[in-house]
Amino acid sequence: MKTLIIFYENLFPIDRGNKSLIVHFIEYLKNNKVNFTLVCIGSDKKPSDQLKLFIDDLIYIQNPLEIKVNKIINKLICFFALTKLDQHQWLQFLVRRKLRKEWTRYDHFILNYVSFYRTIPKKRKKDTLLFTHDIEFFRDLSFSGKKDNFSCNIRLMNREMELFKKFKKVILLAEYERKLLAEKGYFYKNLIVSGIPQKLTQNRFDLEEEIDFLFVGGNALQNIEALNLFIKEVYTHFSGFKFIILGKVCEQFSFDKEKYPNIKLKGFVEDIKEYYHKAKIIVGTIRSGSGVKVKILEGMSYSKVILSNSKGLEGIEATHLLDVINIDLFRDTNNLIEIISNSLNDKIFRKEMGSNASKLIKNNHSPRKCFEEIINNIK
Template sequence: MKILFLAHRIPYPPDKGDKIRSFNEIKYLSKNHEIHLACLVDNPDDLKYVNPLRKYCKIVNVAFINSKITKFKAIFCLLDKKPLSASYFYSKKLQKAINYLLLTNNYDAIICFSSPMAEYIFKSTNQPINQSTKLIMDFVDIDSDKWKQYAKYTKWPFSWIYKLESKRLAQYEKKVAQIFHYSIFVSKKEAKLFYMQNPDIRNILAIPNGVDFDYFNPYHFSTNNLSQPTTQSTNRPINPSTSYPMLLFTGAMDYYANVDGVVWFCKNIFPQLIEKFPELRFYIVGRNPASTIKEWANHQVIVTGYVEDIRPYYQMATIYVAPLRIARGIQNKILEAMAMAKPVVSTSKAFEGIEATPNKDLLLADSEKEFIEKITGLLQNPEKRKSLGISARQTVEKNYSWQYNLKILEEILAS
């Protein structure tokens, strides 16, 4: 089959949530189909990743958007009825490229990754999209609900803007689902919630994420074979050491949900843990740390910035923490930690959508008190840490194989 794949961000490298999913979909489909990719780039450094994608895509069309300018322009869309997300991820240059692809190709399927990419289909109605072309939307998660959560944790006027975006995006998501033939979500819970909000929509399916078990494998991994981790800001070596207990969080550190959760943890939880465990360290690993994250950096809170290989940090961590108060879908960071056989302490929000058993595969904590109790218990009990880690690894091996989970996408194409 010939497939047009539209993505709101270049799906490479697969080092963060949305890119991990979109890249693995393309990689899987490219084995049996011809993929034409059209996507956006909001970081000029990512332009160098176009060539690696040509291994999987016959055609790669990329349009650069300046995030600062685009955000400014999106503000004027408050006067419009469209969601800001659709305006932010819209590029006239990419629209022209997509129009040409639709004019010169008969596609068997068009896959849009993230709801704003539907705008390119809506604005290409004059192009000859074949009646038999399957329109597949991978919503990933319900973004409108995420904006609703943002509104809860921010002050006016942003709380008002986020609440308005949530309402508009929910209406837009419904419109997309009515027009597209299939609506895909990252978990059964996410798919069920969308159906409850839109009971008239049919063909709502869940395709869970996966984990690269060979790459994230604690049993076939040695930190001795890797270059020493360095900080993004200074390029100086960072030395995670097993000589002291180490908590770990990973993720894009300019992403609001991550920033909110980590600041909450640093402010309200970690100081109380230090009183009990003076040698304890908290590593915050991920690109583009916000200023509010950097403010917490000291000899016990280590902010690394971007790292080439995240596995040394997983390997050396005593406990992985996911203190996210805002979350939707599946948190890949948790799956990776579980694949590395690490004990995980997570909020219920961050755990939502993950097929695992609390108290067997990981621990849940939502309040400051619960986090302190669960982490303290694990730090004092090596056997419990080991048993949780082993069970976690077995669970993700069972439930999160890319090869197995993406068979559903192949079945949709064949239907």
């Protein structure tokens, strides 16, 4: 049995959660001797050396939209699309045509994102597993700011659930997503809840924890929103402490440097490990968006204190004040300030909570627990 995995985007550098998930998944396939080929649709003319070293059996396609005429045609089609899931049809047609010889060579297919569903020929969708990463209508609703009013995206919701039914399996990242789908009337038994695996990293307690707060995030609106709210609601009480921000979010994020001189924007870094080891608290107070927040799981895997909220912890079975700190569960701001102060000043407190966080990762987010059911569907 042979599987073709189709990934739209440059896989490296790993600066977003969906890339991290696919890299973990491919590594697990390799370790379990699964026969597969990776198709990567990237913006570069040739695959990066890192990608070529990562995988032997690779089909690399330069994104056809790098050609101007294709980009124009695709934009016109996007303009008339009924939902965001029906955009980029021209791009998918071009990729599907480039892969026309491959559709009969493989037994199974794995597709990254439902919005690229047209890449897979109709007759092969029943042999395809779909990685969702985010459920689009959940995400759309979150950004709309309306809690339970689906009038703005009812068409998107119906379209997405209709598309899910066409695939052999739909891979969700958390049990709460399955429950929400059931609430909206999706009872098909083709759902798999995989979770997001993390590799445990032993905390370097011998290193000086010189970073008080650490935030890691890509260039996305929800990350900018999260930073603005965190600084306004929480960090304003701790402005004398060092706050480091990593990732492409630094390209768009701005703040009052005179008022907050201890906030430092570092941008994208090749090796994030040192920053995690030297951080006391990982910040993940996300207010919008959907799906499981990989950077929170990543911080937990380093045995770090996680300062988050209910939205940021969606899909993560963590207990407040045992595994993580959830700022939404404090009725009194003074209590929140006290707990954060303890986290900053008490190394034993940090070590105990960090140890609980890493145990949660070990028990709930091992590669085997996350991917075993998927493997069983392609062997």
